[in-house]
Every structure is written in C-alpha cells, then in structure tokens.
Amino acid sequence: MHSTFLRAAPLLLALLPTPAFGQEEAGSDVVHWSDLFGTDVRFSLYGFLRGDIQYSDSRFNDVQIPGYVQSEDPTAAPAVGAENDDSEFSLHARLTRFGINLVAPELDALHGGELTGTVEIDFYNIGLPDSDSRNAVRMRKAYVQAAWEHWSFLVGQTWDLISPLYPAVNHDLVMWGAGNTGDRRPQARAQYSTAAGTGRFTAGFGIALSGAVAGATAEGGLRSGENSGEPMLNARLGYEGKTSSGGAYQVGVWGHTASEDYDATGAGSDQSYDSSSVGVDVRVPVHSDRLWLSGEYWTGENVDDIRGGIFQGVNATTGQEIESEGGWIELGAKATDHLSVHAGFSMDDPEDGDLSASQRSKNEVAYIAARWRYDVLGFGLEYLNWETEYIGLDSGDANRFQAYMAFYF
DSSP: OHHHHHHHHHHHHHHSOOOOTTOOOTTOOOOOGGGGTTSOOEEEEEEEEEEEEEEESSOBSOSSSOOOBOBOOTTSOTTTBOOTTOOEEEEEOTTOEEEEEEEOOOOGGGTTOEEEEEEEEESOOBTBSOBTTBOOOEEEEEEEEEEOSSEEEEEEEEEOSSOOOOOSSOTTTTTBTTTBOOOEEEEEEEEEEEEETTEEEEEEEEEEOTTTTTOOBOGGGOBHHHHHTOOEEEEEEEEEEEOTTSOEEEEEEEEEEEEEEEESSSSSOEEEEEEEEEEEEEEEEEETTTEEEEEEEEEEESOGGGTOGGGOOEETTTTEEOEEEEEEEEEEEEOSSSEEEEEEEEEEEEOGGGOOTTOEEEEEEEEEEEEEEETTEEEEEEEEEEEEEETTEEEEEEEEEEEEEEEEO
C-alpha cells in the first residue's frame, strides 16, 4: 500500500488547486498558455458538437452523404439501381467539428503584416477503416496566412477560392453533385482587397492541387492532377458590402482551369484531359437583413474535381470530357431573433450527348429548412424533394428529412 501511495502522490498533487494569480510562492512552477507553444502565439478554439437524424423514403448513393438518388428502374444494374421506395435511416455525430485559430506576435520580417493559421477537423473520413461507433478523424483545414492592409498570402488546405457560397441544407455534402461546387484542397493563393465606394473589392488568384477531390489515379500511384505536371489555376473577382439598412450583399465572378493525366485502360498509355469552369455567386438583401436571396450559377467541362457533373468528369466509355452546368438559388428569412427559414432549388445538369447508357443525366432538388439558435444551442429541420435522372433508365425520386441538435463553442 505504501508503494501504491508513492506512485499516486504526483497525480494527487497535480489535482490540488493552485494559488490565485499574483499569489504564487517564490520559485513555484506555474504553467501559462504561452508555455504550450514556447512562444507568444495566441490561440482560440471553436467548433460544435452535433448529432444528426436522417430518413429517406428511397435509396441514395449514401444514406449519410447523399449525392444522388439511385435509379428505381427494375432493369437497372445493382451499381446504379435500387428497389422502388427502398427507405433508409441513419443517425450520426460525424459533423462534430473542432478548430484552432492561431495568431503570431508581431514579426519584423512581415513589416507590419499579421501571421495567422488555422487547423480544423471533423469525423467524416468515410472510406477509411472506421465505423459509426469509431469514426475516423478528417482534416478539413490546415493553413498559414500572412496578411497586410490590402494583400494576403495563404498556403495550405482550405476552401477553394471559387464558388464561395453554399445552400442552407445537406451540411453532410453541401449539395455537391446537385448544383453546388467547390471543395477544400491543398493550395497557395494571393488576394488583394481594397475599399471601393460603399463596399469592398477583392481579387484573388491561386494554384491548387488538381485531382485532389476526384482522385483518379495513374500508374505508379500518382493522382491524375499530380501526373499532369501542372497545378490547377483559379481566380475570383468580387465586391461586397452592406446597405444603409444593414443588409449584406456580394457578387463575384470566378473560374478554374486544370489538366488531368491518367491511365484509362490499365495498359500503360496515359490519357490527358482538360478541366475548366466559369461561374458567378450572388447574395442580395431583399428587405434589410431580414430577407435575402443568394445563389450560384456555373458551367464547365470535366468538373467532378470541383464537385460538378453529378460526380462525372470523363466518360469512361467514349474517353471524352463531360460538359455540365448547374447552380442553386435560395430565399432566406430571419423570422425571429432565434429562427431563420430557407427555401431553395438546386440543379446539376450534365450534357446528355456526352453521356452513355445508365449514367446520371440530371439532379434536381427543391428544399425548405428551419434553423433555431439560442446562444450556444442550435436546432435544425429540413426537407428535400430529390430527383435524379438517368440515360435510358427510370429516374430515382426521394423525400429526405433531416434534423439535428448542436452545441456551439
């Protein structure tokens, strides 16, 4: 027993309350937050704990991360089809998020600039050897940024420069493949910002890893973007501000271009493909800050790497890029101090002539949602009426319901 007490003594001492600030005894060891970094770096934590409940009356490609409804044609192959009205249910906490923002002390090398960084994770790394009781950690963001009055430079992983808005529903996949584009990827970019009129003008340009999302591989394990030997190029010009009544507005034009090389046959002959897009994003107040309209429109070819074309970039049968267009529009309203409501429509429409039999030819979604927020406590309800069309097959139709509860910090 005596030896057990000696082993436990350090732990017991560590649990004892420490003296109040300014009352430490001479020579005592006090740990400050800055000691964790060994510098004067400041940091703040953010995120939320969240649980989601989901029900659909027909089969999606994935119950938790829905991108399209499976064809309900009885002749459809198992890879693209499902039984009519084959309902599904899920409950998960994968969207729980944790992030750290870092701010460095003033550095002479930056000549008045500010150095910041962000690391952000969640638990949506589906595809790794995890389960719904042992979800795998996923890196969402990890970047460093240096900023001055007008210029900023960023290197690391964060959201694409293009397509900066997203709908209020389907936080699991933010309507990718169904009208919304843009994702997170490794990148390096520069942005210029200056006051203009009553608002602010921004211009951004960057290089990024092509194929980081679509992930098609070449021989030797190289992904298609890496194998091309070229980065993705992307840019956006935007203007934003607030009206005299307090309503926020923004408008932007953007686009990207990239190359992809991969072995389509497995025989060792590289195939080269182009990827490109142009788009606009808009948010305008309809009535001060209580009612607003937002949305995006885009068009391009081989856009699966930015989450377009219903995740179809190159037709594997013909070897040709698939052209597609899409976007979404949403009306939002702040009904009370605690409640906001949203209604919208989203669509992704690949060019039928670029598709082969059984490929997805259109995604259309109409939706409504309600969001309640009471300080750190949040609730959400949403309903999506979803239809996915196919070449030569009956479409898939689904009614999807989702509810969540969240604790924000």
